[in-house]
Amino acid sequence: MRAAHMDGAGPNDTIVPVILAGGQGTRLWPMSRAARPKQFLSLDGAMSLFQQTLKRVADPARYGAPIVITHHDYRFLVAEQAQEIGINPAAILLEPMARNTAPAITAATLYAQKENPGAVLHILPSDHALATEPGYFAALETARRAAENGALVTFGVTPTAPETGYGYIEIGAERTKGVNDVARFVEKPDSETAQHMLDAGTYVWNSGMFVFEANTFLEEVAALAPEVLAGAKAAIAQGAVDLDFFRLDAKAFEAAPSISVDYAIFEKSSSVAVVPVSFDWSDLGSWDAVWKTGAQDAKGNVGAKNVLFSDSNGSLVLSEKAHVVLDGLDGVVLVASEDAIYAGRLDRAQNVGNIVKQLKSDAKTAPLTQTHTTDYRPWGGYTSVLMGERFQVKRLFVKPGKKLSLQRHHHRSEHWIVVSGTAEVTIDGKMRMVTENESVYLPVGCEHRLGNPGKILLELIEVQTGSYLGEDDIVRIEDAFGRT
Amino acid sequence: MRAAHMDGAGPNDTIVPVILAGGQGTRLWPMSRAARPKQFLSLDGAMSLFQQTLKRVADPARYGAPIVITHHDYRFLVAEQAQEIGINPAAILLEPMARNTAPAITAATLYAQKENPGAVLHILPSDHALATEPGYFAALETARRAAENGALVTFGVTPTAPETGYGYIEIGAERTKGVNDVARFVEKPDSETAQHMLDAGTYVWNSGMFVFEANTFLEEVAALAPEVLAGAKAAIAQGAVDLDFFRLDAKAFEAAPSISVDYAIFEKSSSVAVVPVSFDWSDLGSWDAVWKTGAQDAKGNVGAKNVLFSDSNGSLVLSEKAHVVLDGLDGVVLVASEDAIYAGRLDRAQNVGNIVKQLKSDAKTAPLTQTHTTDYRPWGGYTSVLMGERFQVKRLFVKPGKKLSLQRHHHRSEHWIVVSGTAEVTIDGKMRMVTENESVYLPVGCEHRLGNPGKILLELIEVQTGSYLGEDDIVRIEDAFGRT
Incomplete structure (x- = not known):
């Protein structure tokens, strides 16, 4: 690909998608919660917004394999949701903490540049709604050509209503067909200003999607936000491969200022261009x-x-x-x-x-902002079904071929009743198969492990009894997901 | 008591409360449902409205043991809710079908008259809210004296707002202190008429509570609604004692016209008097x-x-x-x-x-109007906790000393895990005790029975698996509640 680029980029060059999946938005509560924010939710019962984003960049004629950057806490959600729709990211970069978009995009760009210094990147938020018709891919081609000519390209969506929830971009002179200078960026306006901008016809919504060459972008970061570049560089250099993930170094990443890419780069760089578009788009911000x-x-x-x-x-x-x-x-x-x-x-x-x-500030209601009744884990997940005084009922589901950790509880015993599939259960070193309609008992303190050796989903009902039933009463002795 | 009455009733005579508990109101959906209507619900987390009504007539200095008349379907709810607060009704009469208040009150009055021909009855709906202060019991004494002088007494509540959901009574001349003639009954008014009546100060809300002597009332029924009397009489005469209940004869009761006691008797009788009252009262009709x-x-x-x-x-x-x-x-x-x-x-x-x-007319939503997720049974009850494709999880609770029927299922096997208390489990004739944190398996087709031999509530988690999990897959071989 590098070679193709050196020869003059042609329409057959693929773009590297960088998907931002670390957001922790709260405004779609109670659906969106800290443990499973908006991008991982399906609002229409089909694919999640993150999966829709992955699908949008899945055509190999246009795009290379995606780089996903997400918060450490969401790594299994990202891996599983990608796997669920059969997409294999080139890399999943893990932010050890939230530092806003500038450090995240810089780190992902550095990572992409290592593989392909001249790569054209398409940065995509993963929690927006977007229809690829009309004109989405044509606009992408326009943006790519501009990027190859040294522009940092942003997409500006033609407004259809005086929205006060979006930032706006005033369009300047046309550089080349479909590519304009940016006259100025406008912060989220009041409704009067929004109406004025809608009427003027020369403003577009700032979509948060960007296209640029890795080198161009990094030069601008070096010039405009050197501390961001330094932090991101060190976070990559000192980062570590961890299973299927690339873990950015925490100390280095934390040293990068927490700042948005708009504020740090796009509003300041003279290389920025805007491609006005008119496909349906929403940030689903509320x-x-x-x-x-x-x-x-x-x-x-x-x-x-x-x-x-x-x-x-x-x-x-x-x-x-x-x-x-x-x-x-x-x-x-x-x-x-x-x-x-x-x-x-x-x-x-x-x-x-x-x-x-407000709910977070009260210990009684705070959990309602943190977790859902269904919790997804690398091996599958569980739904809390019923909570009694000294007992709890959960529905567990284990994916084919997956195993939970080898573990022990100090305060609870567990009954498992298999209702679908086959379980491989190991208790104190002794292994047995438990099939549909069979049950098994795990006394307090026993070393046990649950696996799904089959080809279909294993579902079981777990009844816990004991004086303390918290998730933290778990001693992991061995774990396939590095959680011991 | 009859003797006391013949000698001139004194203040020490007790009144027989007749509690109407057969209503099937729908306007408090989704709390109120056909299987457990308003009167059996607790709206404030404490006693149900039916229990509050029982408590209101619990002072033995004022009242004898209550007669409850209810729909056949609610017999266990009535028995258990009474037992729960330690009240033992004199009788629980069962309506085989709903026939409105005239046949129900007539049947209950006939039943009371058998025991005590001169009894003074207090008819109370069981789904209203009522504060006994100020002046409730004083008004009751006033009503009782009027009843002993041959009046059919109704309580009229001084209106505090121009309510359009209540019937009104125009107050006539004062007969004796606190007892007035009825000038006329007014159907639920429009808001203009309601405001007019509120302003006039001579109208009261028709509370649906009545006080009368059994003989007086039955004479009026004979004169004004002879078919109601004939139906109720035959339903009592051909009725049968069934466990703790008195079952009205279905064919006879169905022959009585379905008509309200207001329409059939009170709006027509010249013996009607009204006792105006001012305690807080609501029919909780919406x-x-x-x-x-x-x-x-x-x-x-x-x-x-x-x-x-x-x-x-x-x-x-x-x-x-x-x-x-x-x-x-x-x-x-x-x-x-x-x-x-x-x-x-x-x-x-x-x-x-x-x-x-509207919900009832659609097969998919009809169940939402019929049953709650928790179903109360004579032995306790169960909550449907989770419904899967080929499995179901229930939480069962069995009262101390109670037993479920000896039964068999054709299509499902069951796992029981005891989470509180002790279970007596009989499987194919073999009995064993199962205590907290133990489980037992019931294969398809086995004859089994569950009982609580202990002194505390037995709680267990039931996991059913099978191809058909409907409640009707049950063959009852023996039952303490007459349900075989």
Whole structure:
């Protein structure tokens, strides 16, 4: 590829996608939570936003294998969601802590440059909604040509409404067909300013998607944000391969200033160009945005089959499990997860962030902002089904070929009843197979391990009994996922 | 007591309470459902409305043991809720089908008259909210004296708002202190008429509570609704004692016209008198009424500790399990059971009845109007915890000393794990004790029985596996509750 580039880049050169998957947005609570934020959720019951992003860069004629950069806590979510749709990232870089987009993109660019110094990169947030028609791939080609001519290209979406939740870009003179100078960046405006910019016709929404050559970008970072470059460089140099992941060095990465790539580079660089586009796009930054991008019925309501709208208009209802009736309410959002329900007005959906802060500040409600009732693990996951005073019931699912760690609990015994598939159970060194409708008992203190040796998902019901049932009563003796 | 009455009734005579507990109201959905309607629910986490009614008539200085009349389907709910608060009804009469209040009250009066021909009866709906202060028992004494002088007494509650959901009574001339003639009955009014009646000061709400002598009432039924009397008489005469219940004869009872006691008797009889009262009372006929009687905070919101009101006013939130945030919504009701959520406007809470009809008409949603996730049985009950494709998890609770039927399933095997208490388990004639943290397996087709021989509640987790898991796959071989 390098050779092709040296010969003058042609349309057959592939672009390296860099997917940003470390965000921890709170404004789609209760669906989005710290342990599983927006990008890993499926809002329409199909692929998650992260998976949709992976699919968007899956055509090998256009793109190379993606580099994903994510927070350490989300590494298994990234690996599993990619695997689920059959995509194999070139690398999964792990941020040891959140440092905003400038250090993350710089680190990913450095990583890509090692493989291919002249690579053209496409930076994609993984928590946006985007329709590739009309004109998405044509715009990408335009951006790539501009990038090959030394531009840092950003995509600017033609506004369709006076949105106050987006940053804007004022378009300057046309450089080449479809590529314009940037006159200026505009912070999230008030509604009057937003309306003015919409009317003016010379402003676009800042989409957060970029295309550039690795070298060009890194030169700009060296000039405009040298501390970011230094931190990212050291984090890569001192980083380590860990299973399928590349772990950025924590001390080095933390030394990089926490700053956005817009603020550190794009708003300052003279190399920035904008490619105006008009495909459907949303940052899904609030329930209001989700409602706008949803499939609205004749009355402007968005909801799945488990929702009954009765004399209601312009509302959004999402429910994981319970059937919902919305009766005589307009412009309302109601989102029901298994353990929390949010109901509010769509026109103040931005307030969800404050609500989450408020819930976090109370020890009793803080868990509702952290975890879901279903927790995904490298080997599968579990749903907390029932919590009693001295017992707990979980539904465990183990993927074919996967094993949990060899472990021991000090305070609880466990009963496992296999309801689907076959389990390989090892208790104090003795292994046996447990098949559908069989059960096994694990006394307090025994060394045990659960595996799925089969070809189909193993599902089992776990009944724990004991005086203390916290997740932290676990001694890992051996683990395939490096968690001992 | 009859003798005392013949000698002139004194204040030491006790009144026989007749509690109407057969109602099937739908307007408090999703809390209220066909299998467990309003009167058996606790709206404030303490006693159910039925239990509150039982407690109100529990003073032996005032009242004899209550007669409860209920629908056949609710017999175990009635028996258990009475037992739970240590009250032993004189009789539990079972309506084989709903025939409205006239046949039910007539049958209960006939039953009471057999024991005590001159008995003074107090008829009480069991699904209303009522504060006994101020003046409840004083009004009861006034009513009793009027009843002993041949009146059919109804209580009329001084209105505090122009309610359109209640029937009204126009008060006539005072007969004796605290007892007035009825000028006329007024059907549920429109809001203009309601305001007019409130302003006039001569109208009261028809509370549905009555006091009369059995003989007086039955004479009026004979004169005004002879078919009701004939049906009720035959239903009693051909009725049968069944365990702790008295089962009215179905064919006879069905022959009685389905008609309300107001329409059949009180609106027509010249013996009717009204005792105006001013204690707090509500028929809890809608979520709006529940909000009005609830403990409102400074912003007029009613909700338990699992609710966060944010910039919301005058709203009601009830949730069985999930934490609820109501954000920027005023005058709203949100009620969340485990499997259904209703959110609407308080000022159109009457519409819930229509919603339930709509849900009933669709086979997919009909079960949401019928049963709760927790089902109460004579021996205890169960909560459906998790439903899989070929498995189901239930939490069973068995009361001390109770036994389930000896039974067999054709299509499912069961695993029981005891998490609290001790179980007596009989499998194919062989009995064993299973204690906390032990489990037992019941293969398809085995004859089995579960009992709680201990002094504390037995709780167990049941995991069913099989190709068909419906409740109707049960062959009862022997049953302590007459269900074979």
